[in-house]
Amino acid sequence: MTPTRPSAAVLEMFERLIAFDTTSVRSNLDAIAFMKAHLEGLGAATRLTFSDDRHKANLYAVLGGEDRPGIMLSGHTDVVPVDGQDWSLPPFALTERDGKLFGRGTADMKGFVALALALAPEFAARGLRLPLAFSLSYDEEVGCMGVRRLIEDLETVPVKPGLCIVGEPTGMKVIAGHKGKKSLRCHVHGKECHSALAPQGVNAVEAAAEVIAHIRGLQRRIRRDGPFDEAYDPPFTTLHTGVVQGGRALNIVPRDCWFDFEIRSLPAQGGDGLYDEIVAFARQRIEPEMRAVDAATGVEFQVVNDTAGFDLPDDHAAVRFATMLTGDNRVGRVSFGTEAGLFTQAGMPSVVCGPGHIEQAHKPDEFISLDQLAQGEAFLRRLMEHMCGG
Secondary structure: OOOOOOOHHHHHHHHHHHHOOOEOOOOOHHHHHHHHHHHHOOOOEEEEEEOOOOOOEEEEEEEOOOOOOOEEEEEEOOEOOOOOOOOOOOOOOOEEEOOEEEOOOHHHHHHHHHHHHHHHHHHHHHOEOOOEEEEEEOOHHHOOOOHHHHHHHHOOOOOOOOEEEEOOOEOOOEEEEEOEEEEEEEEEEOEOEEHHHHHHOEOHHHHHHHHHHHHHHHHHHHHHHOOOOOOOOOOOOEEEEEEEEEOOOOOEEOOEEEEEEEEEEOOOOOOHHHHHHHHHHHHHHHHHHHHHHOOOOEEEEEEEEEEOOEEOOOOOHHHHHHHHHHOOOOEEEEOOOOOHHHHHHOOOOEEEOOOOEHHHOOOOOOEEEHHHHHHHHHHHHHHHHHHEOO
C-alpha cells in the first residue's frame, strides 16, 4: 500500500529547495551549488552549463558511471514570480496545512526535484546496475531556454541517457506527448503623419490588425477542419495573439505596431506550415498596399522561441517502462509544453510523470498534497528496485 506521507528525508530536502528564491528573473546559482555539492558527495560526476551572463546554470550529474545508457530524472529549478499575487502564506518557506504543502514551486516542480535529490543517497548506497542521471535546468518557465545548453553539452559525453523522466506535475499519470509551441513577434513599420491626412501615411496598427485577423481566421479554419487528435485538449492546433502595442495619439497615424502571437501545434502537424501561411499573407496582401505609399514600410517577423512537441506511441518501451513504475496503464497527452520534447528530439526518449497538479501551479498559495508527494516517492522507489542491487 502506498504511504500517504513522504519520508522525513524528502520533506527536509523539499524545505531546503523551497527556501531558494529561484524566480526566473533571479540567479539560481546558490541552489545549483547546493545540489551539485549534494550529488558530488555521493560520488556523482557533474557538469555545469551557464547562461551568457553566468548568473544561471544547468547541472547535469551522473551516478553509476557514464559508460552505458541509463535513466535520467529531469526537473527545472526556476519558478514563476509571486509579484502582484495575494499570498496568505510565505511563498519561499514550506508550510504544511490540512494535508498540503504550500510554497512557490511546490507543484511546479520542486517536489519532483526534492524526491530525486532526497533518494539519491539510497540509489548510490544500494549500488546502481544502470547509470542514474540528473538534469536540473534554468529558465524553463521562460521557454525552456536553459536546458538547450545542457542538451548541446550532452552531445560531447560518451553515452547519453537512454530514457528521460521529466517530473512536471501530472498527478503521477504518464504523459507520452505534448504539443509544440512557437512564440512569435511581428513588427509592422508604417509611416507617420497627421490623422487629417491619413491617406498620406501608412497605419501600422491597422496593418497589424489585418494580420491578427488572418491569424484568427486560421484558428477558425483549424477548429472547423482540423487536423484533430482527440488525445489532446483542445484536440487541434491553437493560435493566439497575446500582446499588442502601437500608436501614440489618436490624431497621429501610427508608425509602429508590435504584436506577439503563438502557435501550439499538434506534434503530427507542427507549426512551421501555419507560420509560413501567416508570413505569406503579410508579404502578398499587406506589404504591397503599404509600399505603394512608402517603399520603406513593411512587416517583420521574429521567432522568439520554438519548443518541440513530441508524441511517443503507447507501446514505446519508454512509455511501457513508466507505466510499469506507476502501476497504471493509462497514458495521456497534454497541451502545455515541457523539456521532454527537446530531450526526445535530441535522441533521449522522454515521458512526463510527476507529483502534483498543473491546476495548482503558478497561483498564490501554490501547493502540493502530501499524498501526491508520497506517490512520487513510491514511484522513484520502484525505479530504485529496477536499477539497484540488494
